[in-house]
Amino acid sequence: MKLSTRDITLSGMFAALMAIGANITSFIVIGSVPITLTTFFSILAGLLLGSRLGAISMTVYALVGLAGAPVFSQFSGGLSALVSPTFGFIISYILVAYVVGKIVEWNASNHWFIIAALVGFVINYTFGTNWLYVAYKYLASTDAISYNVAWAWMAAPLPKDIILSTFAGILAPRLYKSINKNATIATDNSVA
Amino acid sequence: MSNSFIIGQYVPGDSFIHRLDPRTKIAIIFTFVIVVFLANSVASYGLLTAFSIGSALLTRIKLSYIAKGLTPVWFLIVFTFILHLIVTKDGEVLFQIASYPIYSGAIIQGAAISLRFFLLILVTSLLTLTTTPIEITDAIETLLGPLKKIKFPVHELALMMSISLRFIPTLMQETEKISKAQASRGVDFKTGPIRDRVQAVVPLLVPLFVSAFKRAEELAMAMEARGYQGGEGRTKLRELKIEGRDLFVISLFLLIIIGLVMTRA
Numbered sequence: 199m200k201l202s203t204r205d206i207t208l209s210g211m212f213a214a215l216m217a218i219g220a221n222i223t224s225f226i227v228i229g230s231v232p233i234t235l236t237t238f239f240s241i242l243a244g245l246l247l248g249s250r251l252g253a254i255s256m257t258v259y260a261l262v263g264l265a266g267a268p269v270f271s272q273f274s275g276g277l278s279a280l281v282s283p284t285f286g287f288i289i290s291y292i293l294v295a296y297v298v299g300k301i302v303e304w305n306a307s308n309h310w311f312i313i314a315a316l317v318g319f320v321i322n323y324t325f326g327t328n329w330l331y332v333a334y335k336y337l338a339s340t341d342a343i344s345y346n347v348a349w350a351w352m353a354a355p356l357p358k359d360i361i362l363s364t365f366a367g368i369l370a371p372r373l374y375k376s377i378n379k380n381a382t383i384a385t386d387n388s389v390a
Numbered sequence: 391m392s393n394s395f396i397i398g399q400y401v402p403g404d405s406f407i408h409r410l411d412p413r414t415k416i417a418i419i420f421t422f423v424i425v426v427f428l429a430n431s432v433a434s435y436g437l438l439t440a441f442s443i444g445s446a447l448l449t450r451i452k453l454s455y456i457a458k459g460l461t462p463v464w465f466l467i468v469f470t471f472i473l474h475l476i477v478t479k480d481g482e483v484l485f486q487i488a489s490y491p492i493y494s495g496a497i498i499q500g501a502a503i504s505l506r507f508f509l510l511i512l513v514t515s516l517l518t519l520t521t522t523p524i525e526i527t528d529a530i531e532t533l534l535g536p537l538k539k540i541k542f543p544v545h546e547l548a549l550m551m552s553i554s555l556r557f558i559p560t561l562m563q564e565t566e567k568i569s570k571a572q573a574s575r576g577v578d579f580k581t582g583p584i585r586d587r588v589q590a591v592v593p594l595l596v597p598l599f600v601s602a603f604k605r606a607e608e609l610a611m612a613m614e615a616r617g618y619q620g621g622e623g624r625t626k627l628r629e630l631k632i633e634g635r636d637l638f639v640i641s642l643f644l645l646i647i648i649g650l651v652m653t654r655a
Binding site: 201202203204205206207208209210211212213214215217218222242246254255257258259261264265266268269272274275276277278280282283337338339340342343361362365369372373376377 | 503510521530547
């Protein structure tokens with residue numbers, strides 16, 4: 199895999215952006231509960247950076263968190279995140295960025311941006327919840343928590359994330375235009 | 391706040407554990423995460439507990455501070471224990487809570503699983519308590535070194551981690567600045583229906599993304615202007631070195647694994 203200097207700085211920077219997105223409610227108050235924009239940002243990683251760099255930047259984000267920087271939601275981080283059942287969501291961002299990127303590399307029209315974002319959201323939830331179920335079953339060595347209970351657990355933030363994912367699909371072309379106008383980004387790795 | 395991002399959970403110190411090579415620590419902890427599942431007898435659990443508590447004490451970090459870091463998982467540990475009390479039906483009935491029988495096997499199994507959970511979290515958090523993210527990044531670069539043979543961008547990955555660690559505080563300040571600037575222009579993040587508040591995020595995100603991409607661009611240019619051309623033949627500011635104490639700890643840990651296999655039921 200050949201990475202240019204620009205690829206390296208862009209991926210590193212996007213991983214830093216992701217860390218901001220995970221805890222954005224500590225800067226601005228949107229509603230009363232602390233929400234995290236990680237799904238939203240991982241979709242944007244795929245839409246703005248493309249499949250390859252998007253997936254790389256999400257890998258960097260996961261590694262930086264495991265190395266101890268408090269970049270995961272609620273300022274958590276550290277290697278112990280690895281044995282937490284919710285770690286699957288962090289892994290899923292890599293897959294989300296990759297698939298979302300692939301879709302818009304194939305078709306970059308505005309409504310495909312929204313479809314790609316929703317596909318990303320579905321991957322995020324399916325992968326994360328299945329991981330949650332399997333990891334907890336294994337860690338706690340019991341199958342008392344059924345598959346349906348695991349999904350019921352995830353139902354609460356579901357509507358919020360559907361709205362945010364759609365919003366990511368709508369916002370991405372606009373972001374892309376503003377970025378291009380203000381900074382000269384090499385277009386060979388980016389989409390749209 | 392922004393300082394905590396660079397050092398992460400690291401607690402500065404000069405203990406034996408602090409001075410170990412980060413690669414030794416990573417290798418031992420990853421092995422520990424795997425072998426902890428081998429324990430199935432009182433003696434084997436005892437051995438692992440002694441190792442974990444011993445290491446925690448050796449860090450000379452206040453135990454109350456370590457325990458504070460474990461707060462988010464207490465719930466999970468207790469929940470797992472209670473779950474086992476309810477669903478496991480081994481051994482004899484010890485007593486009844488509201489006519490619900492509690493079995494002796496349930497308490498034993500619940501305690502063992504919760505202990506295992508606790509040990510996993512404790513030992514993994516010891517790494518990040520005694521090692522800075524930068525050191526861990528260096529260690530990852532050397533540990534993954536062999537993957538270069540299959541064209542895996544190890545050096546680049548480590549560099550990206552450093553870049554992202556370096557720019558998280560900068561982007562945080564930027565976010566604060568932008569949100570204040572937009573608030574002074576009348577953007578309202580705090581009130582109104584949800585739809586308006588989501589809309590209000592746009593004037594925050596657009597400048598944030600533009601500035602982050604611009605920074606990435608400038609950084610790439612600055613690096614190339616200084617002759618950066620990838621990992622080949624680059625020297626390092628901090629060299630990692632395996633010393634006597636690392637070999638000692640590794641041998642000790644191997645002995646523990648052998649002991650663990652022998653004390654299994």
